Amino acid sequence: xxxxxxxFLSIALFCIGVMGVLMRRNAIIIFMCIELMLNAVNxxxxxxxxxxxxxxxxxxxxxxxxxxxxxxxAAAEVAVGLAIITMVYRNTKSVDINILNRLxx
Amino acid sequence: MGMSIQxxxxxxxxxxxxxxxxxxxxxKNPVTSVLCLIVTFFAIAGHYIMLNAQFLAVVHIxxxxxxxxxxxxxxxxxxxxxxxxxxxxxxxxxxxxxxxGGALLVVLVAALRxxxxxxxxxxxxxxxxxxxxxxxxxxxxVVPFEISSILFLSAMVGAVVIGKKD
Numbered sequence: 001x002x003x004x005x006x007x008f009l010s011i012a013l014f015c016i017g018v019m020g021v022l023m024r025r026n027a028i029i030i031f032m033c034i035e036l037m038l039n040a041v042n043x044x045x046x047x048x049x050x051x052x053x054x055x056x057x058x059x060x061x062x063x064x065x066x067x068x069x070x071x072x073x074a075a076a077e078v079a080v081g082l083a084i085i086t087m088v089y090r091n092t093k094s095v096d097i098n099i100l101n102r103l104x105x
Numbered sequence: 106m107g108m109s110i111q112x113x114x115x116x117x118x119x120x121x122x123x124x125x126x127x128x129x130x131x132x133k134n135p136v137t138s139v140l141c142l143i144v145t146f147f148a149i150a151g152h153y154i155m156l157n158a159q160f161l162a163v164v165h166i167x168x169x170x171x172x173x174x175x176x177x178x179x180x181x182x183x184x185x186x187x188x189x190x191x192x193x194x195x196x197x198x199x200x201x202x203x204x205x206g207g208a209l210l211v212v213l214v215a216a217l218r219x220x221x222x223x224x225x226x227x228x229x230x231x232x233x234x235x236x237x238x239x240x241x242x243x244x245x246x247v248v249p250f251e252i253s254s255i256l257f258l259s260a261m262v263g264a265v266v267i268g269k270k271d
Contacts, residue, residue: 001111003222009119013126015210020130022202028135032142036126039149046158054226061232061241064158071168072253076260078173082180083264089184
């Protein structure tokens, strides 16, 4: 199978994530769209690892471990980010990002 | 034109992933968005299996569908969000966002349409097994592995400190 299929699928998923970040105002939805973009990049990394597996130019296992570390960082990011969103909701009773344009009060 | 079984599975999984990703962005109800994102993650896990990344597929389902999305759902139900919470954004801003994302899509596809890249390797079916990845993780990448444990610890402490009622 040509790797172009995976490239275009990842581009489409990434652009859907970008559209979501630009279009929505709910902070949680924006956060989920960021996760979607991270996953698009992960999928592309795995496809490239399989693409170069024969050529021996890179170690294919390293690419998959790189994806693994991206997942680790994403999990940590979600924990802190959701804590921040929960605190914003507790203080402002809303998760609208337009309320966050002024950080004071 | 005959399509191989791999291509058919690829098409089905891609269709599911793209439709549910659009559902994340377009649905009015936040809980529906979360459920759509879970479907997307399962489709991506199917892609990982198709690419012989079995370990990553399992970890992906456990971490994303099992942990992260449950966290999202939990926070959402804690906040008791309804669809009418989200105020109406001005329409031209929505169109501007959609057009910007579409322009990015067009530019990326146009730039990579004629890229010459090698085909996927058909023989490399062993790299994604937990045996090989574990050996690599605990020899060559043991330092990043330990650092990520510190990252998790600090994220845990940070979440507790941020979420604490002062």
